[in-house]
Amino acid sequence: MMVSVTEAKGQLTELVRRAEAGEEIILTRHGHAAVRFVAVKPAQDRQSRRALLEAVQASAAAKASSGPSAARSQDYLYDDDGTPA
Numbered sequence: 013m014m015v016s017v018t019e020a021k022g023q024l025t026e027l028v029r030r031a032e033a034g035e036e037i038i039l040t041r042h043g044h045a046a047v048r049f050v051a052v053k054p055a056q057d058r059q060s061r062r063a064l065l066e067a068v069q070a071s072a073a074a075k076a077s078s079g080p081s082a083a084r085s086q087d088y089l090y091d092d093d094g095t096p097a
Contacts, residue, residue, distance in 0.1 A: 014038045017046065 013030070017039050020027055027049060031037050037049035056064075091097050 014040055014045070016040050 013035060015023070015027065015037065020039050027037050031049040032051045034051060038045050039047040039049070089097055
């Protein structure tokens with residue numbers, strides 16, 4: 013989409029929204045391209061965000077290992093009688 017700088021002044025919010033949605037906005041000055049608006053990060057759709065989240069969860073589950081029970085984690089501090097070692 014090409015828009016003159018003069019027209020863009022009144023439409024800046026809408027132009028930014030469109031750029032964030034993935035559209036390329038080119039501002040022109042005296043009929044020549046001067047500036048290009050593009051999103052910093054392309055917007056991800058819901059499906060790709062869900063896939064990324066599931067991949068991270070699967071990776072974390074694969075790396076997780078069961079360790080000692082938290083309830084028994086300080087047993088080394090005490091004798092069999094329950095007194096400090």
